[in-house]
Amino acid sequence: MRRIWTVAAAAVALTSTGVAEAAMPGVAFRSTIGGPAGLPIACEGKRSDAGPQIGVDPGRSDRLRSVFVVDGEVAMAGSASEDGGRTWQRAGIGSATRCSGGPAEREIVVNPLLAVGPGGRAVHGESWVGHRGGSFAFGIATPSWDGRGDWAGGDTVASDAQNAAVAADPKRAGRVYLLWTHLDQVPNPDTYAPTGADLRFAVSNDGGRSYGPARVVHEAEAGVVPVNSRLVIASDGTLAAIFDQTPLANLPKAVLGIPVDLEVLALHSADGGATWTKPEPIGTSAQFTIPDEEGGAPRGSAKPDLAAGPRGMLAAVWTEPAQNGRSTVELVTSRDAGRTWSAERRTVDVPGSLIQPAVAIAGDGSLGIWWYDFRHDVPGDATLDTDAWFAGSQNGVTWQELHLDGPFDLRATNRCTSPTPLSTSCEVPAHAMAIGIQQDLVGLPRGFGAAYTVGPPLARDGFTDARFARIDLPRRRARR
Numbered sequence: 001m002r003r004i005w006t007v008a009a010a011a012v013a014l015t016s017t018g019v020a021e022a023a024m025p026g027v028a029f030r031s032t033i034g035g036p037a038g039l040p041i042a043c044e045g046k047r048s049d050a051g052p053q054i055g056v057d058p059g060r061s062d063r064l065r066s067v068f069v070v071d072g073e074v075a076m077a078g079s080a081s082e083d084g085g086r087t088w089q090r091a092g093i094g095s096a097t098r099c100s101g102g103p104a105e106r107e108i109v110v111n112p113l114l115a116v117g118p119g120g121r122a123v124h125g126e127s128w129v130g131h132r133g134g135s136f137a138f139g140i141a142t143p144s145w146d147g148r149g150d151w152a153g154g155d156t157v158a159s160d161a162q163n164a165a166v167a168a169d170p171k172r173a174g175r176v177y178l179l180w181t182h183l184d185q186v187p188n189p190d191t192y193a194p195t196g197a198d199l200r201f202a203v204s205n206d207g208g209r210s211y212g213p214a215r216v217v218h219e220a221e222a223g224v225v226p227v228n229s230r231l232v233i234a235s236d237g238t239l240a241a242i243f244d245q246t247p248l249a250n251l252p253k254a255v256l257g258i259p260v261d262l263e264v265l266a267l268h269s270a271d272g273g274a275t276w277t278k279p280e281p282i283g284t285s286a287q288f289t290i291p292d293e294e295g296g297a298p299r300g301s302a303k304p305d306l307a308a309g310p311r312g313m314l315a316a317v318w319t320e321p322a323q324n325g326r327s328t329v330e331l332v333t334s335r336d337a338g339r340t341w342s343a344e345r346r347t348v349d350v351p352g353s354l355i356q357p358a359v360a361i362a363g364d365g366s367l368g369i370w371w372y373d374f375r376h377d378v379p380g381d382a383t384l385d386t387d388a389w390f391a392g393s394q395n396g397v398t399w400q401e402l403h404l405d406g407p408f409d410l411r412a413t414n415r416c417t418s419p420t421p422l423s424t425s426c427e428v429p430a431h432a433m434a435i436g437i438q439q440d441l442v443g444l445p446r447g448f449g450a451a452y453t454v455g456p457p458l459a460r461d462g463f464t465d466a467r468f469a470r471i472d473l474p475r476r477r478a479r480r
Contacts, residue, residue, distance in 0.1 A: 024400055024474065025368075025390060025391075025392040025400055025402045025447075025471055025472065025473050026402070026471070026472050026474075027402070027404065027469055027470070027471060027472075028447070028470040028471070028472045029085075029086060029469075029470050030405065030467060030468065030469045030470075031081075031085055031086055031087065031088065031467070031468045032088070032460070032461075032465055032466070032467055032468075033049065033052050033066050033068065033079045033088050033451060033466040033467060033468050034047075034049030034052075034068060034070075034077065034079065034088075034090065034461070034465060034466040047070070047071070047461050047462035048070065048071045048434060048459075048462035048463040048464045049068045049069070049070055049077070049453070049461075049462065049464060049465055049466035050068060050069050050070075050434055050435050050436035050453045050464045050466060051068055051069050051112060051435070051436020051437060051438055051439065051453060051466075052066050052067070052068035052112075052436075052439065052440060052451035052452065052453065052466040052467075052468075053066060053067050053068070053112050053113055053114040053124075053438075053440045053451065054066045054114065054440045054441075054442045054449060054450075054451035054468070055114045055115055055116030055122060055168075055442060056116060056442050056443075056444065056449070057116055057117075057118070057119065057120040058116070058117065058118060058170035059118055059119075059170075060120070061084070061363075061444050061445050062081075062082065062083055062084040063080075063081070063082055063120045064080070064081040064084065064085050064116075064442070064449060064468075065078065065079070065080050065081075065114065065116045065120060065122040065145070066078060066079045066080075066081075066088070066114070066451055066466070066468070067079075067093070067112050067114050067122075067124045068112065068436070068451075068466045069109060069110075069112060069436055071462070073097075073108040073109050073110055074097055074099045074107070074108055075093075075096060075097055075099045075100050075109075076093040076096035076097065076100070076109050076112065076124075076126065077090055077091065077092055077093055078090070078091050078092075078093055078122070078124065078145055078151055079091070079466075080120070080122075080145075080147065081468075084470065085449055085468045085470055088468070091145065091149065091150050091151060092150045092151070093124065093126075093143050093150070093151040093154070094150055094151070094154075095141065095143050095151070095153065095154025095155075096109050096126060096128070096141075096143065096154065097109055097128065098130070102128075102154065103156075104130075105128075105130040105131060105132045105137050106128040106129075106130050107128075107129060107130035107131065108128070108129050108130070109126050109127065109128050109129075110127045110128075110129060110162075110437070111125075111126075111127040111162065111163050111164070111437070111438070112124065112125070112126065112438075113125035113163075113164060113165055113166055113230075114166070114440075115166040115167050115168035115176065116168055117168030117169060117170065117173060117174070117175075117176070117207075118170065118171070118172075118173045119146075119147070119173060120147050121144065121145065121146050121147065121168070121173065121174075121207055122144065122145045122168075123142050123143070123144045123145075123166050123168060123176050123204075123207060123208035124142060124143050124144070124145075124151070124166070125140065125142055125163075125164030125165055125166040125178070125180075126140065126141045126142065126143060126154070126164060127139075127140050127161075127162045127163060127164055128140070128141060128156075131189070134189055135187045135188065135189055136185075136187075136188055136189055136190055136191055136192070136193075137159070138159070138160065138161070138162060138185075138192070139156045139157070139158055139159040139160065139161050140156070140157050140158050140161045140162065140163075140164035140178075140180050141153075141154045141155060141156050141157055141164070142154070142157055142164060142166060142176070142178065142204070142208035143208075144207045144208045144209060146207070152209075153208065153209045155209075157178065157180075157202070157211055158180060158182065158200070158214065160182060160183050160184070160185045161180050161181065161182050161183070161200075162180065162181050162183070162227070163180055163181045163227060163228055163229050164178060164179075164180045165178070165179045165180065165229045165230050165231040165241070166178055166179075166208070166231065167231045167232055167233050167239065168233075169233060170233065171237075173207075174204070174205055174206055174207045175203070175204070175205055176203070176204040176207060176208045177201070177202075177203055177204075177231060177233070177239060177273060178201065178202050178203070178204065178208075178211060178231075179199060179200070179201050179217070179229050179231045179241055180199070180200055180229065181197060181198075181199060181200075181225070181226055181227055181229065181243075182197060182198050182199075182200050182216075183196075183197050183225070184196040184197065194225060194248060195248075196220070196222065197220050197224070197225040197226055197248075198216050198218060198219040198220055198226070199216070199217050199218040199220075199226050199229060199243065200214045200215065200216055200217065201214065201215055201217045201273050201276070202214045202215070203272070203273055215273075217267065217269075217273075217276040218243075218267065218276070218279050220245060223247055223248050223249070224245050224246070224247055224248065225245060225246065225247075225248050226243045226244070226245040226265075227243065227244060227245065227246070227262075228243055228244050228262075228303045228304060229241055229242070229243040230242050230243070230304065230305060230306035230316075231306075232306055232307065232308040232314065233308060234268075234308050234312055234314060234337035234338060235308065235309070235310055235311060235312055235313070235337070236312055236337050237270075237272075238268050238269065238270050238337040238338060239268060239269040239270075239272065239273055240266070240267075240268045240306070240308065240314055240334075240337060240338035241266065241267055241268065241306070242264060242265065242266045242267075242282070242304055242306045242316050243264075243265060243279070243304075244262035244263060244264045244265070244285055244303075244304055244318075245262065245263055245265065246260055246261070246262045246263070259286060259287065259321060260286065260287040261284055261285070261286050262284070262285045262286065262287065263281055263283075263284055263285075264281070264282050264283045264284065264285050264304055264316070264318060265279035265280060265281050265282065266279065266280055266282045266316070266334075266338055266341060267279040267280070267338075268337065268338040268339065280341075282316065282332050282341045282344075283316075283318065283330055283332055283344045284344075285304055285318035285319065285320075285330070286319070286320060286321050303318075303356075303437065303438050304316055304317065304318040305317050305318070305357060305358045305359050305438075305440075305441075306359070307359045307360045307361050307441075307443065308361065309361025309362070309363075309365055309443060310361070310363060310364075310365055311335070311365065312334070312335055312336050312337040313333070313334070313335060313361050313365060314333065314334040314337065314338050314361075315331060315332070315333045315334075315359045315360075315361055315367055315396075316331070316332050316333075316341075316359065317329050317330065317331050317347075317357045317358070317359040317369055318330055318357065319354060319355060319356075319357055319371075321353070325351060325352065326349055326350060326351055326352070327349075327350055327351075327352065327353050327354045327373070328346040328347070328348060328349050328350075328354075329346070329347050329348040329354065329357045329369055329371060330344045330345070330346060330347075331344070331345055331346075331347045331359070331367075331369070331396070332344055332345075333367075333396055345396075347369060347391065347393070347396075347399055348369055348371060348389075348391050348399070348401075350373045350375055350389075351375050352373060352374050352375055352377070353373065353374055354371045354372060354373035354374075355371065355372050355373075356371060356372055356437075356438055356439050357369055357370065357371040358370045358371070358438070358439055358440050358441040358450075359441060360441040360442050360443040360448050361443045362443040362444060362445070362446060362447060362448060362473060363443065363444065363445035363446060364394075364445070364446060364473075365394070366392055366393065366394050366473050367392065367393045367394075367396055368390060368391070368392050368393075368441055368443065368448040368471065369390070369391050369392075369399075369441075370388070370389070370390050370404070370439060370440075370441040370448075370450050370452065371388075371389055372386050372387065372388055372389070372435075372439075372452075373386075373387060373389060374386055374387075374410075375387070376406075376407055377407075383409040383411060383412070384409060384410040384411040385406070385407040385408075385409065385410075386406055386407055386408055386409070386410040386455070387403060387404075387405070387406030387407050388403075388404040388405040388406050388450070388452050388454070388469075389401065389402065389403060389404055390402045390404045390441075390448070390450060390469075390471055392448070392471070392473055394473075402471065404450060404452075404469055404471070405452070405454060405458070405467065405469060406454065406458070408454045408455040408456060408457065408458045408459070409455055409456050409457070410435065410455060412455055412456040412463070413434035413435055413455035413456070413463050413464050434455070434463055434464050435453040435454075435455060435464055436453050436464075439451060439452040439453065440452075444470075446472070446473060447470065447471050447472040447473050448470075448471040448473075449468060449469070449470055449471070450468065450469045450471060451466065451467070451468055452466075452467055452469070453465070453466055453467070454467055
């Protein structure tokens with residue numbers, strides 16, 4: 001197994017006292033988030049964990065929570081760590097799908113999102129897909145966990161809805177904010193057939209078990225659908241969100257792997273969600289297909305990511321498809337809780353394709369970006385070699401790059417048996433990767449925690465494993 005640690009740029013900063021030495025990132029340890037326990041009897045044998053999301057208790061940085069999909073999204077589970085991610089205790093999310101004892105209409109779950117509040121109480125934004133009365137059905141739910149036993153709740157918050165972005169108030173226990181996409185759906189037995197869409201918002205005061213009235217915060221233009229929303233709470237209490245949108249006509253193209261451009265927009269609320277600003281464009285992302293000469297064409301995730309940090313800092317990232325043989329992660333930042341944003345700037349720049357970037361901000365204001373890429377793949381051999389990478393920056397301009405994990409064979413993750421008619425290879429057809437459609441990164445007081453998926457030969461329990469890596473950023477020392 002390769003272990004590569006390269007510096008993307010020499011990060012040397014001048015100070016009034018002299019030259020500061022660059023702080024180099026390093027992996028403190030890795031651990032396995034998932035495991036064989038915690039699912040109901042009906043889901044026994046479901047061991048391929050993927051797409052983990054991660055959050056941290058705002059009052060205790062060694063208390064971490066995670067949720068992840070299992071075996072092609074036919075089940076969902078959670079894990080908790082009380083020692084900074086070194087060990088994890090798994091708990092089932094029984095309401096998530098039919099397999100685990102949830103409603104019969106919930107055949108699979110997609111787009112797992114997570115928020116963690118005071119005391120380590122967690123709420124999971126779940127998007128479910130299935131059938132009701134012979135028609136294609138979908139909706140959102142928010143199961144919650146108070147640190148004991150299995151996850152509770154999980155009633156459908158809204159039908160004809162997807163992408164349940166959640167944020168937990170760090171100062172008010174039980175206060176949860178929810179932002180989602182509502183779709184005006186034409187009944188049919190097969191898939192989404194929306195005629196219109198909008199973004200909606202609601203507030204819970206009981207940890208996500210129930211919500212107040214929903215309000216429309218953005219009504220899309222005719223023929224346009226907003227998707228992939230992300231919601232955070234800035235350090236001054238402002239609610240900040242991003243989402244991307246594309247014409248409805250592009251949805252079939254995205255499913256087929258045809259490149260699709262998406263406009264990324266941002267909005268915010270300074271009064272707890274009572275009123276919201278008009279969404280403003282902050283960049284352009286793209287859904288694209290990863291070339292795979294070994295056979296097959298996994299889709300690249302178009303989902304943007306958003307993070308909040310100290311002193312009003314926000315950061316958002318997304319990918320651009322390969323041009324002239326290289327791919328980039330695009331970054332925009334805000335220093336005033338989302339009221340204004342920087343221009344797009346390239347950060348990570350690698351040969352070939354990269355997918356699924358995630359962003360986080362550490363307690364000292366350092367930026368971190370996580371992603372997968374294929375720079376070590378050998379065209380024409382039997383595997384699609386995939387590696388996990390991280391880059392850290394203390395100023396958003398110069399970055400140090402760290403090989404985080406891998407390689408593993410991405411193609412091998414697609415060899416499992418189709419668990420439902422909605423899933424072709426342990427993943428929904430739109431993405432065709434059993435590693436899941438998104439990974440995650442969380443900022444810690446001095447460093448980061450990455451939650452991600454690996455496949456064969458690194459996976460030890462099932463086709464895929466959900467892993468955690470603690471990344472440390474040592475303090476810089478000024479030379480006088």
